[in-house]
Amino acid sequence: MSAQRGPRMVLLGKQGSGKGTQGERLAEHFSMQHLSTGQMFRDSASAGVKVGLEAKAFMDRGELVPDDLVVAVVAERFQNPREVTPGFVLDGFPRTEQQALELDRILGQHPIDIVIDLDVPTDVVVERMRSRGREDDTEESIRRRLELYETETKPLVDFYRQRSVLVTIDGLGTEDEVHAAMLDAVAHRFSD
Numbered sequence: 001m002s003a004q005r006g007p008r009m010v011l012l013g014k015q016g017s018g019k020g021t022q023g024e025r026l027a028e029h030f031s032m033q034h035l036s037t038g039q040m041f042r043d044s045a046s047a048g049v050k051v052g053l054e055a056k057a058f059m060d061r062g063e064l065v066p067d068d069l070v071v072a073v074v075a076e077r078f079q080n081p082r083e084v085t086p087g088f089v090l091d092g093f094p095r096t097e098q099q100a101l102e103l104d105r106i107l108g109q110h111p112i113d114i115v116i117d118l119d120v121p122t123d124v125v126v127e128r129m130r131s132r133g134r135e136d137d138t139e140e141s142i143r144r145r146l147e148l149y150e151t152e153t154k155p156l157v158d159f160y161r162q163r164s165v166l167v168t169i170d171g172l173g174t175e176d177e178v179h180a181a182m183l184d185a186v187a188h189r190f191s192d
């Protein structure tokens with residue numbers, strides 16, 4: 001990795017695995033943007049923007065926002081070089097194979113460098129989601145999101161493993177331990 005560029009990263013992992021917290025810390029560490037599609041939708045919904053309000057109807061039920069809506073929002077961010085230079089941390093995108101293929105298209109000649117799968121057992125993420133008290137964290141939506149994680153998002157672990165960019169990190173340590181493990185993984189990826 002040259003001094004001019006930071007890593008292009010994707011964080012995979014169940015909701016409640018710590019992607020948001022860790023994504024922010026990584027972005028700060030490398031002075032780059034933390035791009036969370038969930039946060040983009042929450043911000044635009046609370047600002048009353050149409051795309052956010054459309055997305056909110058899906059989010060509140062624990063459903064995935066349709067691919068075309070999510071991809072449009074991400075593609076727009078990537079049009080602005082300042083958002084994605086020197087690198088970026090994508091948190092919560094891609095969540096389906098279709099989104100992963102669209103991300104390839106958006107990135108063109110500069111593909112993702114490293115995909116970190118933050119591994120936390122289901123019973124632990126359920127407890128974390130119950131206690132964070134976010135508006136979309138009802139019992140029913142928590143259950144539905146975990147189901148969709150298994151069917152739609154988990155296949156991306158293999159998708160990226162086949163490309164040799166996948167690293168799995170145990171997300172059960174302290175916040176500092178997980179952060180340190182992530183930095184090690186990035187350093188290792190760029191060491192050869």
Ligand code: AMP
Nearest residue numbers: 037038039059063064065070092093095
């Ligand atoms: P998060 O902030 O990552 O927990 O996402 C909150 C909610 O936003 C999810 O439960 C989905 O409804 C929606 N969402 C965020 N990112 C995506 C995505 N890449 N694809 C589909 N839906 C998404």
